[in-house]
Amino acid sequence: xxxxxxxxxxSYSEIKIDSEKISFSMPSDLQTGxxxxxxxxxxxxxxxxxxxTGTGLSxxxxxxxxxxxxxxxxxxxxxEYQNVAKKYFQKPxxxxxxxxxxxxxxxxxxxxxxxxxxxxxxxxxxxLEETLQLLKPGGIYLIDDMLPQKNWPKNHNKNVExxxxxxxxxxxxxxxxxxxxTGLILITKK
Numbered sequence: 724x725x726x727x728x729x730x731x732x733x734s735y736s737e738i739k740i741d742s743e744k745i746s747f748s749m750p751s752d753l754q755t756g757x758x759x760x761x762x763x764x765x766x767x768x769x770x771x772x773x774x775x776t777g778t779g780l781s782x783x784x785x786x787x788x789x790x791x792x793x794x795x796x797x798x799x800x801x802x803e804y805q806n807v808a809k810k811y812f813q814k815p816x817x818x819x820x821x822x823x824x825x826x827x828x829x830x831x832x833x834x835x836x837x838x839x840x841x842x843x844x845x846x847x848x849x850x851l852e853e854t855l856q857l858l859k860p861g862g863i864y865l866i867d868d869m870l871p872q873k874n875w876p877k878n879h880n881k882n883v884e885x886x887x888x889x890x891x892x893x894x895x896x897x898x899x900x901x902x903x904x905t906g907l908i909l910i911t912k913k
Contacts, residue, residue, distance in 0.1 A: 729757045732783040734811045741807045742778040749777055749874060751842060754904035755867045756784035759840060762863055762909075763788030766837040772857065773797040774824050775843030779808025785840065786812060798824045799843070825850050828857065835859040841866045848882050851889070855896070858912040864896075870906030 731753075742750065751759075763771060763785050771789070773782060776799035785795060794816040799805045802821045809819055820827055824845035836857050841847045846854040847866055858864055868875075869883055890898055890908065901907040 726754060729753050732756070732760070732787040735780065735783045738779050738783060738807060738811055741810070742780065742804075745778070745803060745807065747778045747804055747807070751777075751781040751784075751867060752904045755907060756781060758904070758907070759865065760784040760788040762838060762865065763793075766793070766863070768792040769794075769837035770834050770859075771795040772836045772839045774828075774839065774841045774846040774854070775799060776805045776808050776819065777842070778804050779811055781840065781842055782808050782812060782817075786814070786817060789816065791816065794818070796820060798822065798827055800824065828853050831857060836862055838863040838865070842868075848886060851886070855910075855912065860912055862912045864910040864912065866908040866910075868905045869900070869908055870902065872905060 739750070759781065763769065767790060769789070771785060771793065773785060773795065776782060776797040782797055789795065796818045797808065798820045800821065800823050805819055805821050824843055828845060828850045837859055839846065839854060839858060841854065841864065855864065871880060890910070895913050896910045897913065898908055898910045901909065
């Protein structure tokens with residue numbers, strides 16, 4: 724089996740070109756994207772949250788897994804990156820928030836989410852408890868980049884170790900750690 728033979732989402736190649744033009748260097752792995760698209764598709768009419776829009780490369784996978792009754796909120800604090808995503812995803816069921824995700828998480832009081840993709844510092848290394856509270860029972864929480872990455876800051880491996888240790892102690896979730904793609908942790912809230 725070749726798990727690198729992946730059908731790309733519509734507009735992915737164009738988003739990648741636009742990302743390179745503005746020196747965006749943090750794209751999600753194609754395997755992670757494919758997995759994310761499949762997870763999203765399991766939640767018909769789902770309510771989704773992406774922490775870390777970037778330029779929309781992960782968002783492309785998520786949108787492709789959604790149906791017309793699903794909705795998604797994508798948050799990033801850098802307008803330059805998020806504007807690339809906005810160019811490709813002008814859809815009534817996709818909302819963009821350009822703000823500090825930590826602050827947004829702490830102030831959000833809307834509907835709980837069926838799936839949260841944590842691809843940013845907030846929701847992963849800070850305000851984890853508050854982020855998990857935003858999940859519906861049975862909701863999915865996906866974290867990527869748990870294996871060493873060349874763009875990690877110095878000593879970031881310690882943050883990853885602490886996060887994993889904290890998650891493993893919890894009894895309100897089920898989790899599976901996958902040494903695949905960039906290193907994924909798949910969590911389901913009990």
